[in-house]
Amino acid sequence: MEIAAGNVGRKTAGGRQGAAWRTAAGFFDWFGEIAAFCGRLVRSAVRPPYEWRELLRQCDRIGSLSLPLVALAGAATGVVLSLETRDSLSRFGAKTMLPAVIVFSILKESGPIITGLVVSGRVGAGIGAELGSMKVTEQIDAMEASGVDPFRYLVATRVLACILMLPLLTLAADFCGILLGWVANNLQEPISIRYFFQSGFRNVDFSDFLPSTFKTAVYGLIIGAIACFEGMRTKGGTEGVGRSTTHSVVLASLFVILADVLLVRLILAFWN
Amino acid sequence: MESAEVGNPVEVDNLSKAFGKQKVLDGVNLHVASGETLAVLGRSGTGKSVLLKLLIGLQKPDSGRVSIHGKDIATLDVPRLNELRLSIGFLFQQAALYDSLSVEDNVAFPLRRHSSDPLEKQQQKVRGLLESVGMQDHGHKMPSEISGGMQKRVGLARALVLDPDILLFDEPTAGLDPITAAEIDDLMVELREKRKLTAIVVTHDIRGARTFAHRLVLLRDGKIVAEGSFADLQKNDDRFVQQFVGSLS
Numbered sequence: 001m002e003i004a005a006g007n008v009g010r011k012t013a014g015g016r017q018g019a020a021w022r023t024a025a026g027f028f029d030w031f032g033e034i035a036a037f038c039g040r041l042v043r044s045a046v047r048p049p050y051e052w053r054e055l056l057r058q059c060d061r062i063g064s065l066s067l068p069l070v071a072l073a074g075a076a077t078g079v080v081l082s083l084e085t086r087d088s089l090s091r092f093g094a095k096t097m098l099p100a101v102i103v104f105s106i107l108k109e110s111g112p113i114i115t116g117l118v119v120s121g122r123v124g125a126g127i128g129a130e131l132g133s134m135k136v137t138e139q140i141d142a143m144e145a146s147g148v149d150p151f152r153y154l155v156a157t158r159v160l161a162c163i164l165m166l167p168l169l170t171l172a173a174d175f176c177g178i179l180l181g182w183v184a185n186n187l188q189e190p191i192s193i194r195y196f197f198q199s200g201f202r203n204v205d206f207s208d209f210l211p212s213t214f215k216t217a218v219y220g221l222i223i224g225a226i227a228c229f230e231g232m233r234t235k236g237g238t239e240g241v242g243r244s245t246t247h248s249v250v251l252a253s254l255f256v257i258l259a260d261v262l263l264v265r266l267i268l269a270f271w272n
Numbered sequence: 273m274e275s276a277e278v279g280n281p282v283e284v285d286n287l288s289k290a291f292g293k294q295k296v297l298d299g300v301n302l303h304v305a306s307g308e309t310l311a312v313l314g315r316s317g318t319g320k321s322v323l324l325k326l327l328i329g330l331q332k333p334d335s336g337r338v339s340i341h342g343k344d345i346a347t348l349d350v351p352r353l354n355e356l357r358l359s360i361g362f363l364f365q366q367a368a369l370y371d372s373l374s375v376e377d378n379v380a381f382p383l384r385r386h387s388s389d390p391l392e393k394q395q396q397k398v399r400g401l402l403e404s405v406g407m408q409d410h411g412h413k414m415p416s417e418i419s420g421g422m423q424k425r426v427g428l429a430r431a432l433v434l435d436p437d438i439l440l441f442d443e444p445t446a447g448l449d450p451i452t453a454a455e456i457d458d459l460m461v462e463l464r465e466k467r468k469l470t471a472i473v474v475t476h477d478i479r480g481a482r483t484f485a486h487r488l489v490l491l492r493d494g495k496i497v498a499e500g501s502f503a504d505l506q507k508n509d510d511r512f513v514q515q516f517v518g519s520l521s
Contacts, residue, residue, distance in 0.1 A: 049385075133371070134370075134371075137366060137368060137371075138364045138365070138366065138368040139368050139369070139370055139371070141325070141330050141364065141368065142362065142364055142368035142369075142370075142430075143370075143381075144330060144357075145328050145330060145357060145360070145362040145364075146357065146358075146362075146381065146382035146385075146430070146434070147354040147355065147357040147358045147382065147385070147386060147434075148354075148381070148382065148385050149350065149354065
């Protein structure tokens, strides 16, 4: 009985070890595959002919269709930030600092990360599902069969559009956040918009604004590359499309957050 | 015989392909002469569609050689392979039309990328092809707005738009009603007569294959078990061949 229990224990431990190895191997496999995918993406993107028309279409789809959601998320952040910070600053007698706190926190962190996460949800899911559906219905094979490189037409255009659109969407989120921050502040204690903006932007310079806005181009690269990668390797019909879509959103959001940590450290090291 | 095969547009030597432990093609040898229509028959899941994808380089074989117009496709880099693919038209099983493009844009898609003709001439060609498959009144519609048979017709027009000299058909009549299937078969015969194309048609529709194919091969367990004209196959004593061919007797 004891021997049997010992065998079960060893088997369970062995099973756990095997599962851990498989997870680790899967993790490294994924990185290897996405690295190879990015390599092919770069080769396809730099080699003519360029798909300008499709790039513009993707910029329009990613940019204009994400704009309302990003603006709303930015606005909501501005309102919440105004309400919460006002209360905290009042306790320390620093209420006059409120415009500067709102502007700094939105420009430097809230605006970019909110934009990154909203776009990774909306665009990541859209690209993952679209390319996944195209893959399982052989549309990507049809494209390849007609001598058109799907990496150039489908992948490079989407990734580039994400890179280009993220900083622009961040500007929209920043603007809405700061504006609605003022509105929320104004409803509690009337303050002129001119005073709010003057006070908020008094100590802001380009080093506060540019790096944090342009770091979102890296988020764009992450979102576009992960969503296209997951979409292009979809297998197994509609269930596979669902899986790719979920992976696209989860992994893109996760890597945007991880990239943010790294980029904030780099920006602080090089710009300050 | 060997010398007659030199210069065949499609040559397949000892081709094998497995997915995991499942061997779908096992040492297949094939050749298709210029202007010939070959029907590849077999039960579902016997690797017929995989064979077509290997021919156009959408999948890589485990071993063996595929040669199109004398070029071993395994040795070609992506740009050269894409160039070679311009001489091959492919009609997919579910037509594989691009969801986001209209019928007309679907047909025009390869042309816009590979032709230097003026836009007007390209549009003229697209309309002509749509007319030849009876879809001239549906050019503005989206693929989701037309039936499966119509999608196959549009797929056929798209496969022809670059004037290929080899056509690959993957189950052109699968899932269609007998009347629409017969219409597609007639279109294929018309193509054969008018354009003198080399064609490989993967199908399990023996009735259709009898109509349009010069020669038939029968696949079982990844191997070719019978080859010849319909009459040759009728004379074959093999029980499996008789099960296939006998269904028409």
